[in-house]
Structures are given as structure tokens and as C-alpha cells.
Amino acid sequence: MNKKIAFSVALCSACVFAQTDEVTSYDDAFFDEPATVADEPAAVGEKPSKSSDVTVLDGLSVEDESEAETSPVDTKTKAESVKVLDAKELQGSSATIAEATNRSSGVKIRQSGGLGGESKINIRGMEGKNVKVLVDGVPVDNGNGSLSINDIPIDKVDRIEVYKSYVPERFATDGMGGVINIVTRNLPKSSIAGSYSFGSFNTHKVSLDAKYVWVTDSAKQRSVETGISAYYNYSDNDYKFTTPYMDTTVTREHNHYYSYNIAPFVNLNNFWFDKVSVGGSYAKSFMQVQATSHRVEKMTMDGNGLGLSLGVEKSKLFLDGLSAGLSFNLSASDANLVDTSSVYFYSWDKGDTRVSDEPLGERAIGAPSLAKYTKFSINVPWNVAYSFNDNHSLTWSGLYKYDSQKFKDELTLVRTINNTPFDGYDFSIVSGLSLENIFFDSRLQNVLGVKGFYYKLNADNEKDKITRLKNGNVDKKDFGYSENIRWKIIESVALRAGFQHSLRFPTRDEIFGDGLYVASAPTLKPEKSNNFTAGIDVDLDKLPLILKIHLEWNGFYLLMDDRIYISPFSSTPRPCYNSSGTKTKGFEVETNIDVNEYVNLSWNMTFQDVRSREDDRTYGISEGWIVPNIPRFYTNFGIEFHAGDLFFAEDFFKIYWLANYTDEYYYSWKVSKKQKRIIPSAFTQDVGIEYSIMANRLSWNFEMHNLMDVTAYDKFGESKMGRAFFTKLNFNI
Amino acid sequence: MKNLFKNIFLAASLSLVLSACGDDSGSNAEDNGSGKDSKAANYALSFKVDNAQYFGVGKFTDNQKKLVENFDEGPSTGSVAYFDGAVYTLMVSEDFSSTTLSRYELDKDGQMPEKATATYKITSGPSLMFIFVDKNKMYIEEPYGDKLTALNPKTLKKLGEVKFTPDEGAQLAAPSSAVIRDGKVYVSLAQMVDIEQGVGSPYGTVAIVDIATDKVEKVIKEDKTAYLGIYDDMNNTMAFVDENGDIYFYAMAMFGMLGDDYKEGYVRIKKGETEFDKDYVLRLNDCAYKGKRVEFGGLMTGGAYAGDGKYVALFGTFEDPSNMNNYEWQPILIDLKKKKITNLDLGPTLSWLAPSIHLDSDGTVVFGHNDGKKSAIYRYDAKADKLEKEMDVSSGDAYYIVPLQD
Known part of the structure; x- marks a missing residue:
């Protein structure tokens, strides 16, 4: 855990902006939740098995290249539906985390804007708040399923675990679609690592990690580690784009972005506990707001975050096989939206304006803002694991989370109808129990889990707002469960099957509104889903003309109830509502071939058919319609040539080609043969x-x-970045 | 721009498409054929599904599900109209930044072409209301530009514009509900003091525009009600001209949410006059409804004038303003002469169906209805007090039901 605590705290508090263009919620507009993030205590002592020859997408196994005390993962069994993107391939790359993750089967990350923009994650057709982004096992997204994960330097990542249609109980969080767990790297010794990247649109990224280890008592293996982790990102983001709203191509001229964070840490090894970790962080972000439909020249957003964390880990706690970890994390953050221009541009034409003596705002005419959003958070994750023996273990994980928040907009205080969000607090306790078993010499592997949830949301009373809302407190509780099994039929062929009943609680914004885009909907129910998955893994080697081949097929059948949608009102703010559940059927195929020691080929494809499960007369939706905005078919290809000791000893060279095809999909429910918004x-x-x-x-x-x-x-409505280059220099000393 | 658009759906009230379509002779409800004959007529139809609408032409005898499968898709924020052999649409971009006006000239079989025969781009934001004058002129309201834009209805080439000036303290003088009488457009101006919240002035304003010159001849005000009409009155339902040539405007007072300073009700401009009738205001809250006086907060949204003081509309209390999806909007008949409101023989429906209420060419009123279990198109004959179902709707809800007759 050590430095990761500090790093992940900084990481999240720095991710202050999620998106600027398609603003559909407060968090979209402002930032990914400025909450404290902490490392989840590890299941100490469960050192993962090492593996060699890790390829880009390494099948089901969790090949942990870091120290044992990373976040708990399914280290003993391989029964879970998880894909691991390994650090060794990621760290040299100029790709962002979103780009790297987007190459996995079953995963589609819909990017909006450039650096600092939103990355909306879709896993097997479930998107947004249903997909949880974790850093070292702890939720860091703001609950809306988007995170500016491109802020996180890929050099700091040890691996990315992609759990599909499955949210492990050991990750004490709600959600149904899956999890992207970014496991950060831990420098193994006193060292310095860093990188500098430069690319199109004046994009610069700098990252630095430094650690020094003092061995104070080698007999007792006592040492003190101290160091710092930092990064800085900047981009003009001034690429050209087009939308159906305009007849030409427009350059994003008002989209400068920067972010940085600094996170010092100190770890004490084998003093009282196996490890005591103390970390701090400071992060800041700034972004000019670029609209996609009209000129914006002044609107900006910025944010600051400060975090502190303390963590302890202990193995052999009272008895052999029992280990525990606990951390305590605080953060305070604020975000500001400044939209006070008295000139509103109707279009891209500089002369097509409306000018006023009063602030008009550029986000929407007549809706100026000078908003400040402040938040204080406490996170307390814990983890207790007991290993009965090498093959059987039980893990109890949990997360207590408290957030209080205040919102103030100096330009909306005098409104007749007060739509500002409710100040107040919310807290949650999520706790999970996982039983991992290995039988028959690892031929049969099993993970059984159960998870309980409790959420409470409170809205402070203000004037008559509670009267309108009718209820200032919302609390909910529920539970979920899962079962995953893997059976190795023969050495090269394994079958997998899994089931999870899980849910996703409405967020505070969905219940109480966000003051800008989301209206209150206090009766909103949690989304629930029953996810069935199955898969086959085939690993063959020593074949004629092929060194090694990995084949994988995954099928999934997901039944969701009470899906939460945002209302299609033409006005804002818009309330969320529960509507037609969905039925998802799909499959993935994946191959990875090492033709020889120099050439690697990879290919995967995903087909997912997401349809409404029942009629919803309120919105005119019928059973069996294709759910909008979900890609139905996409495929990824890769060819890599690599060679070592080419010019010098211990050098390494590779050249690669990566391609993606995504089939068309629909902006609204597929009703007509003449569907136009595609x-x-x-x-x-x-x-x-x-x-x-x-x-x-x-x-x-x-x-x-x-x-x-x-x-x-x-x-x-928004084209992505066109051709762009990026180059990076990376060092480890 | 925020709450404002709620009003688009909730205030589609009172008025007669004909009154804004160059018919300056008042209601012609009694001049048309029987309801039976009108069943054979084609309609421009639009069905709303979530954030989209699907529009085209059809008959009530068509299989609605099959019909929609061949309709064009557009955003739910948009309006559909018919004039002089063509279907017109105003479709607002998903981010509300612009609107596209399209003209689809019907072929000899009354079918719409695959592509629009003419288009015109409006960059000032949402624009949802047509005012057809004659074969040579039409207006499009641009509420966020404080203006009417004059166009040639066939080519959609711009002919000119009519600018309005906000009152002191107002951010917009947004043209809203409108009628044509004696060669002039009577258009209510929503003097928006808070655009974001959709709050207008506590008084009513109407501009009188000379069609021949596109000049504002006069701006008249009254203080018996709050701001009149609603901008982007999709169906132009909050103003109408009756059989006598009197003009009526309705103020919905934002469903009573703005306090006692904002009063709902009808005001009148009598035939031949260009000032408000100082002696006339009709408050629906004073009308008899279910044998008792309607409490403040009783609202009307959407409707069509069927002649003889009869008005078909939706009526609701809007008890939970945070929920636009309550089935609380009751189809009703208002007798403006008797000051009486009676329910049609249907249960409550959704506010979203308000734009569907249209006067048919035979003087009956067609409208969509959704009771939460099923959706359909109904026809109501106010004279005979007869209600009948015309079409089952299984894909979406009836959003626009526009007779293909001028």
C-alpha cells in the first residue's frame, strides 16, 4: 500500500474535471468527484503467484508485478471474469489509460474532448454509474461512471484490471456493469522514475516518482520509505472537430487544460505493524470550457484538492493466516464554475452575439454562474483476510464513506425558483465477504461472495425546498451475492461460469439534483441486475508455426431492472427516472498469438445486444427495442514486431499497429428504419x-x-480528435 | 433556458392552428364536413419516444407500429405543421443551440419525400412556432433572438425580420403565442426577467405587427394577468380568434409557482380594437369544476378551440413540479361562456401529449391520450359531446396530429 495511498488521494482530487462539452450533470460539468481516495488495505500475506511471459492482454490471470501489499485481487483463483492489462506493456506507451483500456474486448470507452475530457466507460453494455473506477481497490469516480482517467500517468500504473459484468465483493462498492481497477506501481527500491511526453495540440505530460529507503534494522527488516509522486499535464486541446449542428469544421479554441498533483509519503515497515503508511496530496486543475454548438470565450472551471491518509497493515494478527489492513483518509476540495460573460454567442460567428449589461452566461443564455462547490470527505476502507491453508481463504472487506457538500452560486441566490442543489451530507457502508477455494490441484477454482449495502443521503432544509422535495432524507439498504467457478478440463482448456446479483444505488445528484442539469427525484429506486457469464479459455503452445496461442470466448446474459435514465425534457435541470429494464445478450471472442519470439498478433471482437425488457408507456418505450447510445459491435486488431538485444545488450525494440472498428449505433431508441441520429x-x-x-x-x-x-x-454530435502524434521519454534509475 | 422549456409542453394551450395560419375570419369549426368524412383524410403525425419523435404522414386506419417504422426521426423538442401542400418541421438540436426548419412538399399521393425540399437554419436557439400568413409569407418565432423571421413558405428564403425590445428589467422580449387578424400579427411577448428559470413579467404584453411592412405598430400591456402565452407554444394554443373576431390570450402564470403577483386567466382584444378589453378577464380558477371552485394551482395545458366558446384541453394541478411524468393531466372541456369545466370520459394523462390536441377540418378535436397502460388517438365532438377512439398507439405517444388541410 505505502506510497499508493498518497498517490491515489492525489490522483482523485486532481481529477477535477470530467467533461466540458456534453454536460449532462453537475459532475460532468465540474469534475470527477473530489473525494479522498485511499488505498484499500491489502490482504497481507497473500502474495500472488508470479508469472512469466505476460502479454499485452494476459487472459484471466492477475500477473502482479508489484509487491504483495497491493489492493486485494483474486490472487488465488482464476474464476472471475477479469482482464488484466499489464504494466510492462503500458508504461512505455504514449497511450492514455482510456486508450489502453479501450482495446479490451467488452469495453468501450467513449471519449469526449481532449486531455481533461470525459471518458465514459461502457462494459458489456452497462455504462456510466454502473461501472466503477477504482484506484488500488477504492472507488475514485464520482459515481457517474466517468473519470478523467487520462490524467493518471500510465507510467504510474502497474496494471489495469477490468472486471466485466462483475463487481467483486472485496471491492466494497455498489455497481453492476463492472470495475476498472487501476493498480498503481510501487517502486521496488530507492529509485527515481519519470517521463516526459510531448504531442499534438501542444500536449505535455510530466511524471515523477522518487523513493528512498532507509534500512534501520536489517535483522528485524525495519525500514523507512519516503518519497514523492507527482505529475503535470497540459494541453491546448485545439483540435478540429465537427458536429451536426454546424456546417463546417471548428477548432477548439477555448479548451486549454492543465492539472498537477504532488503527493509525498512516508512508510514505516515492520514498526509495530507490518506497514504504517502516511501520505498527503495536493492537486489542482483548470480548464477552459469548450462548447460544441456555439462559441465560448470566457467560461472556465477550476478545482483544488487536499488529502491526508493513514494506513496500517498487519499479518499474523493473533494467529497464523489472519491478516488485516485499515486506512483512514480525509480530503477537502472545491471546484468553481465561472460563467459571468455578458456576451452570449449564438453560433461560431463572432458577430452573432447578444450583449447585455448584466452577466448572461455562455453555457446557456440567461444562465450565468459563479458557482463554488465545496466538499469534505472521509473514507475508511478495511480488509480482513484469513487463509485456512494455501487453497482456502475468507476475506472481509468494507468501506465507510462520508461526504458533506455545500454549493453556492452567487448569481442564482435570488432566483424565484431555487434549483441550486441541496447542501447536506451522505454516508454509506458497504461490506463484502468472499470465500475463495481451490480444489483438485487447482483444477477447480471457486469464488463465492456476499455483499451488504447501506446508504443515507441528507438534504439540509433551505427555505421551502424541503417542502417541495417532501423528504430531506433518503436511506436505502440491500444486499448482493455472486458465485464464480472455473474448471480446468484438461491442462489447456478451462471453462468458467459466473453469476452476480448486484445493484447500483442512485447518487446524491440523482436524488436531490445538482443545481445545473439534474433535478431532484427523491423516489428513485436502485437499479438491480442479475448477470450471468460463461467462458472458455484455450491455451496452446508448441504448435506447428505458432509458438503460443490463447483463445477465449465469453458469453453474457444480463437482466437489469429499474434502469435509471435521465429525462428527455427539453428543459434543464432534468430529473432521473426508473424505466424499462434491459436484457443484454452478447459474446466476446479473443485471440492472442505469439507466432514466434518476434511477432505477436491479437484480435478481439464484441457483440452486445441491449434491449428494453418491458414497455414503459410513460416514455413511449416498447419491449424489445434497442437501447440507445450503446455500441453493438466492435473489434480490435493488433500486430506487433519486437526484438531484444538488437543493437546493444539489453535493448528492446518494437513496432506495432493497432486498429479498431466500431459499427454504427443509435442516439435514440431504435424505432424506425429511417433512424437519422446515428x-x-x-x-x-x-x-x-x-x-x-x-x-x-x-x-x-x-x-x-x-x-x-x-x-x-x-x-x-461531437467528432473525436483526428490524426495526432505523441512521443515520450521514460527513465527508471 | 432551463425551466423555460418545461413550459413548451405544459402550456400548449388554448388556440387554434387556423387562427395563426392566415385565417383571419375566426373559427370555421362549423364550416367543415362531418367527422366521418375526416376519417379518410391524411394527417401529419408525430409520435414521441423518450428523447425522439418520429414524424410522417398517415391515416388513422393505418397500423401505427408499422407506420412509425417508416417515419423520419427527429429530436423530441420540435414541432410539426402543415400548410399549402407541405409538411413543415422545426427540429431543435439536442443541445438547444439551433433549430432547423424543413419543408416537405407532399407528392400527388400525399406522401412525404425522403428529404426535405427546403431548409432554413436558425442559430438563435430553440424555435418551435410557425405563423403561416399566405403562400408568400410565413413567420418563424425566434424567442431567444427577440424576433420574428419572415420567410417565403416555399423556398424558405428569408424575407425580413421583426425585432422586439425587452422591457426594462427583462432579458428577453420573446415572441410567444400569436394569431393573425386584419393583416396583423398579434403576438404575445414573454418579457423574461429570468431566462434560466423561465420567469416572465407579472403583466401581459402583446405586440401588433403589420404583416405588409414587418413593422411593430404597437405594443399593448395589461396587468390583469401575468405574461401571456408561452414562448415556443408548439401548437400555438394559448391564443385564438373566436367566431366573433375577438382575440383571446391566456396566461398560465407558471402553474401558480410564482406567487400571488402572477395571475392566470384569459384576456381579450375585441374585434376591431387594438387594446385589451379592460372589462374582461376569465380566470379558470373561478370556473366551476366538479361542482366546486377550482383552487389556485389548477392549470390548463394544451388545447384547441372548437367554436361556440368550447375549448378542449388538459387540466392539472401540477402538484409535484419536480415530476413531469405524473399522470395528472385530465382531458377536459371548458365552456368559456358558462365558465364551466367538465371532464371528458377519459382518465388523466401525461403533459407531453398536450401538443397533440388539434382541431380537425370537421370541427371535431383530435388528441392523443396515454393512461399509463395504453396509448391512443381520440376524437371529441364538442357539439355532440361524443368521444371515440381513432387509433391505437403502440410505438410512442401521439405528439402531433395535424390535419393535412389548410
């Missing part, structure tokens, strides 16, 4: 070259994204 299909290609020397201590990478400069969309 997110069009696109075939995009990236190429890259990488060279490292001195056993990867120094590496250089160059990538060209969207090589053919294809106009591609991740969402209706």
Missing part, C-alpha cells in the same frame, strides 16, 4: 515504435493516433 461506424488505426536500452531503464516511444485521419465519433 453514431457512424469508423475504422481507426494507430501505429507506434518503441525502443529501450539498459533493461528498460531508458525508453523512447512514438505513436501516431488515427493514422488515416478518419472522422470518428464516440457519441452523437
Whole structure:
């Protein structure tokens, strides 16, 4: 855990902006939750098995290259539906975390804007708040399923675990669609690591990690680790884009972004506990707001976050096999929206304006804001594990989370109808129990889990707002459960099956509104889902002409009830509502082939058919309709040539081609044969070259994204970045 | 721009499409054929599904589900109209930044072409209301530009514009409900003091525009009600001209949410006059409803004038303003002469169906209804007090039901 606590605290509090363009909620507009994030205590003593020859997408196994005390993962069994993207392949790359994750089967990350923009994660058709983003096992997103994960330097990542249609009980969080757990890297000894990246649109990224270890008592293995982790990101984001709203291509001229954070830490090893970790962080972000429909010249958002954390870990607690970890984390943050311009641009034409003596605002005419959102958070994650023996263990995990928040908008205080969000607090306790078993010499592996949830949301009374709301307190409790099993039929073939009953509680914004885009909906019910998954893994080697091949097939059948939608009102704020549940059927195919020691081929494809389960007369929705805004078919290709000791001893060279095809999908419910609002299909290609020397201590990478400069969309109404290059220098000393 | 748009749906009230379509002779409800004959007529139909609407032409005898499968898709914020052999649409972009006006000239079989025959882009934001004058002129309201834009109805080429000036303290003088009489457009101006919240002035304003010159001849005010009409009155339902040539405007007073300074009710401009009738105000809250006086907060949203003082509309209390999806909007008949409100023989429905209420060419009123279990199109004959179902709706809800007759 050690430095990761500090780092992840900083990480989240720095992610202050999620998106600027398609603003659909307060958090979208402002930032990914400025909450404290802490490392979840590890299941100490469960050191994962090491593995060699980890490929880019390494199947089901969790190949942990870091120390044992990372966040708890399914280290003993391989029964869970998880895909691991390994650090060794990620760290040299110029790709962002979103881009790297987007190459997995079953995962589609819909990017909006450039650096600092929103990355909306879709896993097997479940999107947004149903997908949880964790850093080292602890939720860091703001609950809306988006996170500016591109802020996180990929160099700081040890691995990315993608859990699909499954939220492990040991991650004490709600959610149904899956989890992206970003496990950060832990420098193994006194060392310095860093990188500098430069790319199109004046994009700069700098990251630095430094650690020094004092061994104070080698006999007792006591040591003190201290260090700092920091990063800085900047981009003009001034790429050209187009939308159906305009007849031409427009350059994003008002989208400068920067973010940085600094996170010092101190770890005490084998003093009283196995590990005592203390960390702090400071983070800041700033972004000019770029609209997609009209000119904006002044509107900005910024945020600050300060975090402190303390964690302890202890193995052999009272008895052999029992280990525990606990951490306590505080954070305070604020975010500001400044939209006080007295000039409103109707279009991209500088002369097409409305001018007033009073602030008009640029977000929407007549809706100026000078808003400040402050938040204080406490997170207390814990983890207790007992290993009966090498094959059987029980883990109890939990997370207590408290947030208080205040909102003030100096320009909306005198409104007749007060739509500002409710001040107040909320807290939750989520706790899970996992039983992991290995039988028959690892041929049969099983993970059984149960999880309980309790949430309480409170809204402070203000004037007559509670009267309108009718209830200032909302509390909910429920439970979920899961079962995953893997049976290795023969050495090279394994079958998997899994089931999870889980839920996703409405967020505070959905219940009480956010003051800008989301209206209160106090009667909103949790979404619930029963997820069935199955899969086959085939691993073959020593084949004629092929060194090694991994084949994988996954099928999924997901039944969701009470799906939460945002109202299609033409006005804002808009309330959320429970409507037609969905039925998702789909499958993924994945292959990874090492043709020989120099050439690797990879391919995966995903098909998912997400449809309404029943009629909803209120919104005119009928059973069996295709749910909008969910990609139905996409496929990824990769070819890599690599060679070591090419020019020097311990050098490494690789050149690669990555491609993606995403079929068209729909902006609204598929009703007509003449559906016009379509997110069009696109075939995009990236190429890259990488060279490292001195056993990867120094590496250089160059990538060209969207090589053919294809106009591609991740969402209706906003084209993505066109051709762009990025280059990076990386060092480890 | 926020709450304002709620009003689009909730205030589609009172008025007659004909009154804004160049018919300056008042209601012609008694001049048309029988309801039976009108069943054979084609309609421009639109069905709303969540954030979309699907529009095209059809008949009530068509299979609605099959019909919709061949309809064009557009955003739910948009309006549909018919004039002189063409279907017109105003479709607002998903981010409300612009609106596209499209004209679909019907072929000899009365079918819509695949693509619009003419389009016009409006960049000032949402624009949802047509005012057809004649074959050579139409207006489009641009509430966020404080203006009417004059266009050639066939080519959609811009002919000119009529600008309005906000009152002191107002951010917008947004043109809203409108009628045409004696060569002039009578258009209510929503003097918006808070655009974001959709709050207008506590008084009513109407601009009188000379159609020949596109000049504002006069702006008249009254203080018996709050701001009149509602901008983006999708169906132009909050103003109408009756058989006598008297003009009526309705103020919905934002459903009573703005306090006692904002009063609902009808005001009148009598035939031949260009000032408000100082002696006339009709408050629905004073009308008899279910044998008792309606408490303040009783509201009307959407409707069509059927002649002889009869008005078909939706009526609700809007008890929970945070929930627009309550089935609390009761189809009613208002007798303006008797000051009486009676329920039609249907249960409450959703506010979203308010734009569907149209006067048919035979003087009956067609409208959509959704009771939470099923959705359908009904026809109500106010003279005979007869209600009948015309079409089952299984895909979406009836949003616009526009007779293909001028």
C-alpha cells in the first residue's frame, strides 16, 4: 500500500474535471468527484503467484508485478471474469489509460474532448454509474461512471484490471456493469522514475516518482520509505472537430487544460505493524470550457484538492493466516464554475452575439454562474483476510464513506425558483465477504461472495425546498451475492461460469439534483441486475508455426431492472427516472498469438445486444427495442514486431499497429428504419515504435493516433480528435 | 433556458392552428364536413419516444407500429405543421443551440419525400412556432433572438425580420403565442426577467405587427394577468380568434409557482380594437369544476378551440413540479361562456401529449391520450359531446396530429 495511498488521494482530487462539452450533470460539468481516495488495505500475506511471459492482454490471470501489499485481487483463483492489462506493456506507451483500456474486448470507452475530457466507460453494455473506477481497490469516480482517467500517468500504473459484468465483493462498492481497477506501481527500491511526453495540440505530460529507503534494522527488516509522486499535464486541446449542428469544421479554441498533483509519503515497515503508511496530496486543475454548438470565450472551471491518509497493515494478527489492513483518509476540495460573460454567442460567428449589461452566461443564455462547490470527505476502507491453508481463504472487506457538500452560486441566490442543489451530507457502508477455494490441484477454482449495502443521503432544509422535495432524507439498504467457478478440463482448456446479483444505488445528484442539469427525484429506486457469464479459455503452445496461442470466448446474459435514465425534457435541470429494464445478450471472442519470439498478433471482437425488457408507456418505450447510445459491435486488431538485444545488450525494440472498428449505433431508441441520429461506424488505426536500452531503464516511444485521419465519433454530435502524434521519454534509475 | 422549456409542453394551450395560419375570419369549426368524412383524410403525425419523435404522414386506419417504422426521426423538442401542400418541421438540436426548419412538399399521393425540399437554419436557439400568413409569407418565432423571421413558405428564403425590445428589467422580449387578424400579427411577448428559470413579467404584453411592412405598430400591456402565452407554444394554443373576431390570450402564470403577483386567466382584444378589453378577464380558477371552485394551482395545458366558446384541453394541478411524468393531466372541456369545466370520459394523462390536441377540418378535436397502460388517438365532438377512439398507439405517444388541410 505505502506510497499508493498518497498517490491515489492525489490522483482523485486532481481529477477535477470530467467533461466540458456534453454536460449532462453537475459532475460532468465540474469534475470527477473530489473525494479522498485511499488505498484499500491489502490482504497481507497473500502474495500472488508470479508469472512469466505476460502479454499485452494476459487472459484471466492477475500477473502482479508489484509487491504483495497491493489492493486485494483474486490472487488465488482464476474464476472471475477479469482482464488484466499489464504494466510492462503500458508504461512505455504514449497511450492514455482510456486508450489502453479501450482495446479490451467488452469495453468501450467513449471519449469526449481532449486531455481533461470525459471518458465514459461502457462494459458489456452497462455504462456510466454502473461501472466503477477504482484506484488500488477504492472507488475514485464520482459515481457517474466517468473519470478523467487520462490524467493518471500510465507510467504510474502497474496494471489495469477490468472486471466485466462483475463487481467483486472485496471491492466494497455498489455497481453492476463492472470495475476498472487501476493498480498503481510501487517502486521496488530507492529509485527515481519519470517521463516526459510531448504531442499534438501542444500536449505535455510530466511524471515523477522518487523513493528512498532507509534500512534501520536489517535483522528485524525495519525500514523507512519516503518519497514523492507527482505529475503535470497540459494541453491546448485545439483540435478540429465537427458536429451536426454546424456546417463546417471548428477548432477548439477555448479548451486549454492543465492539472498537477504532488503527493509525498512516508512508510514505516515492520514498526509495530507490518506497514504504517502516511501520505498527503495536493492537486489542482483548470480548464477552459469548450462548447460544441456555439462559441465560448470566457467560461472556465477550476478545482483544488487536499488529502491526508493513514494506513496500517498487519499479518499474523493473533494467529497464523489472519491478516488485516485499515486506512483512514480525509480530503477537502472545491471546484468553481465561472460563467459571468455578458456576451452570449449564438453560433461560431463572432458577430452573432447578444450583449447585455448584466452577466448572461455562455453555457446557456440567461444562465450565468459563479458557482463554488465545496466538499469534505472521509473514507475508511478495511480488509480482513484469513487463509485456512494455501487453497482456502475468507476475506472481509468494507468501506465507510462520508461526504458533506455545500454549493453556492452567487448569481442564482435570488432566483424565484431555487434549483441550486441541496447542501447536506451522505454516508454509506458497504461490506463484502468472499470465500475463495481451490480444489483438485487447482483444477477447480471457486469464488463465492456476499455483499451488504447501506446508504443515507441528507438534504439540509433551505427555505421551502424541503417542502417541495417532501423528504430531506433518503436511506436505502440491500444486499448482493455472486458465485464464480472455473474448471480446468484438461491442462489447456478451462471453462468458467459466473453469476452476480448486484445493484447500483442512485447518487446524491440523482436524488436531490445538482443545481445545473439534474433535478431532484427523491423516489428513485436502485437499479438491480442479475448477470450471468460463461467462458472458455484455450491455451496452446508448441504448435506447428505458432509458438503460443490463447483463445477465449465469453458469453453474457444480463437482466437489469429499474434502469435509471435521465429525462428527455427539453428543459434543464432534468430529473432521473426508473424505466424499462434491459436484457443484454452478447459474446466476446479473443485471440492472442505469439507466432514466434518476434511477432505477436491479437484480435478481439464484441457483440452486445441491449434491449428494453418491458414497455414503459410513460416514455413511449416498447419491449424489445434497442437501447440507445450503446455500441453493438466492435473489434480490435493488433500486430506487433519486437526484438531484444538488437543493437546493444539489453535493448528492446518494437513496432506495432493497432486498429479498431466500431459499427454504427443509435442516439435514440431504435424505432424506425429511417433512424437519422446515428453514431457512424469508423475504422481507426494507430501505429507506434518503441525502443529501450539498459533493461528498460531508458525508453523512447512514438505513436501516431488515427493514422488515416478518419472522422470518428464516440457519441452523437461531437467528432473525436483526428490524426495526432505523441512521443515520450521514460527513465527508471 | 432551463425551466423555460418545461413550459413548451405544459402550456400548449388554448388556440387554434387556423387562427395563426392566415385565417383571419375566426373559427370555421362549423364550416367543415362531418367527422366521418375526416376519417379518410391524411394527417401529419408525430409520435414521441423518450428523447425522439418520429414524424410522417398517415391515416388513422393505418397500423401505427408499422407506420412509425417508416417515419423520419427527429429530436423530441420540435414541432410539426402543415400548410399549402407541405409538411413543415422545426427540429431543435439536442443541445438547444439551433433549430432547423424543413419543408416537405407532399407528392400527388400525399406522401412525404425522403428529404426535405427546403431548409432554413436558425442559430438563435430553440424555435418551435410557425405563423403561416399566405403562400408568400410565413413567420418563424425566434424567442431567444427577440424576433420574428419572415420567410417565403416555399423556398424558405428569408424575407425580413421583426425585432422586439425587452422591457426594462427583462432579458428577453420573446415572441410567444400569436394569431393573425386584419393583416396583423398579434403576438404575445414573454418579457423574461429570468431566462434560466423561465420567469416572465407579472403583466401581459402583446405586440401588433403589420404583416405588409414587418413593422411593430404597437405594443399593448395589461396587468390583469401575468405574461401571456408561452414562448415556443408548439401548437400555438394559448391564443385564438373566436367566431366573433375577438382575440383571446391566456396566461398560465407558471402553474401558480410564482406567487400571488402572477395571475392566470384569459384576456381579450375585441374585434376591431387594438387594446385589451379592460372589462374582461376569465380566470379558470373561478370556473366551476366538479361542482366546486377550482383552487389556485389548477392549470390548463394544451388545447384547441372548437367554436361556440368550447375549448378542449388538459387540466392539472401540477402538484409535484419536480415530476413531469405524473399522470395528472385530465382531458377536459371548458365552456368559456358558462365558465364551466367538465371532464371528458377519459382518465388523466401525461403533459407531453398536450401538443397533440388539434382541431380537425370537421370541427371535431383530435388528441392523443396515454393512461399509463395504453396509448391512443381520440376524437371529441364538442357539439355532440361524443368521444371515440381513432387509433391505437403502440410505438410512442401521439405528439402531433395535424390535419393535412389548410
